[in-house]
Amino acid sequence: EVQLQASGGGLVQAGGSLRLSCVASGFSFDDYAIGWIRQAPGKEREEVSCISGSDGSTYYADSVKGRFTISSDNAKKTVYLRMDRLTPEDTAVYYCAAAKRPYYSTKYYILGPYEYDSWGQGTQVTVSS
Numbered sequence: 001e002v003q004l005q006a007s008g009g010g011l012v013q014a015g016g017s018l019r020l021s022c023v024a025s026g027f028s029f030d031d032y033a034i035g036w037i038r039q040a041p042g043k044e045r046e047e048v049s050c051i052s053g054s055d056g057s058t059y060y061a062d063s064v065k066g067r068f069t070i071s072s073d074n075a076k077k078t079v080y081l082r083m084d085r086l087t088p089e090d091t092a093v094y095y096c097a098a099a100k101r102p103y104y105s106t107k108y109y110i111l112g113p114y115e116y117d118s119w120g121q122g123t124q125v126t127v128s129s
Contacts, residue, residue: 004120022096029053038092057106093122
């Protein structure tokens with residue numbers, strides 16, 4: 001059974017940083033893409049970043065490019081999202097999600113936020129101005 005456990009959210013002032021963690025179990029990292037998707041009240045889900053378990057390729061939404069960094073520790077089956085220079089617009093519930101995509105690479109295709117098969121519980125990120 002695929003399970004994802006997200007943590008690391010909190011309250012931070014604008015300009016600050018947080019690191020989210022997503023611990024995965026029940027599947028082989030190599031065959032999956034892991035994404036971070038956020039949802040703010042009244043807004044659509046937004047995929048902010050993704051990492052391929054197959055080739056390590058990454059994707060960032062324009063809204064976070066240059067500020068967020070996704071990484072993975074395959075031995076620990078953990079994916080991290082380092083978020084720097086946070087702004088109030090980053091306030092949202094952040095979810096980690098997994099999609100079974102063997103041989104997937106972000107070089108050729110970007111998964112949409114509704115293409116993920118398994119979701120963890122969200123972690124709230126609140127950025128005060």
